[in-house]
Amino acid sequence: MNRWFSSLSRRDTFRRAGTGVLGILAGRLPFRAAQPAAAGNLYQAIGVRPLINCRGTFTIISGSLTLPEVKKAMDEASRHYVHLDELADGVGRRLAQITQAEWGIVTAGCAAALTHATSACIAGADPEKMNRLPDLTGLKNEVVMPSQSRNQYDHAIRMLGVKMLTPRTREEFLEALSPATAVVSLLGESLSRHPMTLEEMVAAAHARNIPVLVDAAAERLTIPNVYLTKGVDMVGYSGGKCLRGPQCAGLLLGRKDLLQAAWINSSPHHAFGRPMKVGKEETMGMLAAVEAWVKRDHQAEWKEWESWLETIRQSVASFPTVRSEIMQPRGPSNYTPTLRVSWNASKVGLTGGQLVAALDAGDPRITLTGSDGFGPQSETSFSVNPYMMMPGEDAIVARRIREVFSNPPKAAPAEDSAASVQVSGRWDADLEFDRGRARHTLYLEQTGERLAGTHHGEFLSADLRGTVNGARVRFRSSHRHEGNSIPYGFDGTFANGVLTGTVDLGEYGTARFTAKKHFG
Numbered sequence: 001m002n003r004w005f006s007s008l009s010r011r012d013t014f015r016r017a018g019t020g021v022l023g024i025l026a027g028r029l030p031f032r033a034a035q036p037a038a039a040g041n042l043y044q045a046i047g048v049r050p051l052i053n054c055r056g057t058f059t060i061i062s063g064s065l066t067l068p069e070v071k072k073a074m075d076e077a078s079r080h081y082v083h084l085d086e087l088a089d090g091v092g093r094r095l096a097q098i099t100q101a102e103w104g105i106v107t108a109g110c111a112a113a114l115t116h117a118t119s120a121c122i123a124g125a126d127p128e129k130m131n132r133l134p135d136l137t138g139l140k141n142e143v144v145m146p147s148q149s150r151n152q153y154d155h156a157i158r159m160l161g162v163k164m165l166t167p168r169t170r171e172e173f174l175e176a177l178s179p180a181t182a183v184v185s186l187l188g189e190s191l192s193r194h195p196m197t198l199e200e201m202v203a204a205a206h207a208r209n210i211p212v213l214v215d216a217a218a219e220r221l222t223i224p225n226v227y228l229t230k231g232v233d234m235v236g237y238s239g240g241k242c243l244r245g246p247q248c249a250g251l252l253l254g255r256k257d258l259l260q261a262a263w264i265n266s267s268p269h270h271a272f273g274r275p276m277k278v279g280k281e282e283t284m285g286m287l288a289a290v291e292a293w294v295k296r297d298h299q300a301e302w303k304e305w306e307s308w309l310e311t312i313r314q315s316v317a318s319f320p321t322v323r324s325e326i327m328q329p330r331g332p333s334n335y336t337p338t339l340r341v342s343w344n345a346s347k348v349g350l351t352g353g354q355l356v357a358a359l360d361a362g363d364p365r366i367t368l369t370g371s372d373g374f375g376p377q378s379e380t381s382f383s384v385n386p387y388m389m390m391p392g393e394d395a396i397v398a399r400r401i402r403e404v405f406s407n408p409p410k411a412a413p414a415e416d417s418a419a420s421v422q423v424s425g426r427w428d429a430d431l432e433f434d435r436g437r438a439r440h441t442l443y444l445e446q447t448g449e450r451l452a453g454t455h456h457g458e459f460l461s462a463d464l465r466g467t468v469n470g471a472r473v474r475f476r477s478s479h480r481h482e483g484n485s486i487p488y489g490f491d492g493t494f495a496n497g498v499l500t501g502t503v504d505l506g507e508y509g510t511a512r513f514t515a516k517k518h519f520g
Contacts, residue, residue: 057241073288113236120261134161140182150483245289308394315398
């Protein structure tokens with residue numbers, strides 16, 4: 001199992017008024033999402049343990065909890081039939097009113113927004129072109145995305161079969177723009193690292209009649225929109241993160257012609273985006289989340305987050321060598337204050353990794369981020385992001401952290417660091433996945449207990465680093481592909497000339513491996 005892992009008052013009524021989906025907000029306090037007393041039983045009945053989220057809006061730990069207004073909108077939406085094209089038109093008009101964008105559509109998450117936006121830039125609303133995707137013969141077939149913007153989520157764009165051009169400099173960016181360019185795609189949180197300003201990139205693209213798309217998935221929705229006001233044509237947001245709408249919904253805002261084409265390229269229409277279905281319930285829930293966003297007291301929420309972090313900070317302040325700080329956000333994504341606590345592991349008898357494991361195994365289950373230092377006198381740490389915490393959880397988290405600090409888990413016996421085997425050489429490694437097999441090649445160079453070398457997959461390769469302890473052999477590599485990286489953590493035992501063990505693939509699960517020396 002992968003382990004990388006208030007209060008808005010309730011609305012008086014849920015009205016269908018011209019001013020919006022939601023009723024009048026009673027007061028301007030931070031939100032408090034009610035949690036049923038038996039909420040955990042639903043998951044525990046199938047062997048799944050709920051958790052307290054102290055990490056942020058990560059999809060792998062189910063994003064966020066929907067607001068009460070969102071739940072209510074989704075429930076009411078589920079009780080009626082509507083024509084989805086008419087619903088998209090009505091929601092588009094209302095989103096334009098709220099956000100000051102030309103238009104808006106609800107998508108099946110921000111990744112789907114990127115796919116539909118790209119489809120619109122390639123095929124427009126022409127059904128002949130739409131039905132040919134991802135066959136790009138005779139169509140615009142390139143997307144320019146500066147290397148600083150490349151990320152694992154741009155697979156949602158690549159899936160259309162486009163060629164990704166990744167310029168690093170101003171000159172390369174300008175040279176990459178051509179008649180074959182369908183769209184310039186940018187990651188909002190990376191813009192400060194680009195060699196050109198956003199305005200300069202937009203101007204260069206527009207001079208060639210090329211639209212610009214920004215992925216702002218985990219960012220706060222700004223009104224007027226910070227990207228659209230600088231000339232960007234479309235911007236996508238996750239619905240299940242900051243906005244606390246449906247986890248499987250997203251938002252695409254921008255130029256009306258492009259967004260209406262994006263809608264035609266998506267479900268329920270029979271085009272490339274047909275599998276990325278968003279229902280009437282998610283659509284109305286997403287609209288309710290946007291309605292709520294403009295009424296929430298964000299300043300009061302911020303103060304409450306800081307108070308929660310202070311509660312947690314104080315819980316460990318008296319332990320030896322502990323240092324802590326509440327840090328302000330450095331980028332637009334997961335925009336919250338964050339608590340970082342560090343200490344000397346040898347003085348406390350606890351590492352960040354041990355704390356994370358103990359909290360994950362405890363009751364209630366708590367997930368946060370921890371890191372281990374190197375060496376006996378090194379500093380270790382944990383951090384807390386309060387973004388997705390609920391009222392009252394700060395006291396629970398503070399109590400559990402203090403309990404673990406007060407009674408650290410016993411460390412595992414130190415492993416003999418002396419290597420008893422020599423594994424230098426070329427190895428043929430057979431990896432067995434849950435479905436499928438692959439032959440990889442390992443070049444290992446051993447010096448004492450240290451390993452270095454290269455790891456070649458069937459298509460990709462990377463350096464590796466690791467250790468040999470007795471007959472146990474461990475090493476890691478990370479293979480880069482497009483905007484993503486594939487982690488490999490080999491953990492095996494050498495016996496009778498063969499290495500056998502498991503491979504940790506991070507979010508992709510685990511595999512088994514058997515490696516034999518290559519002769520010939």
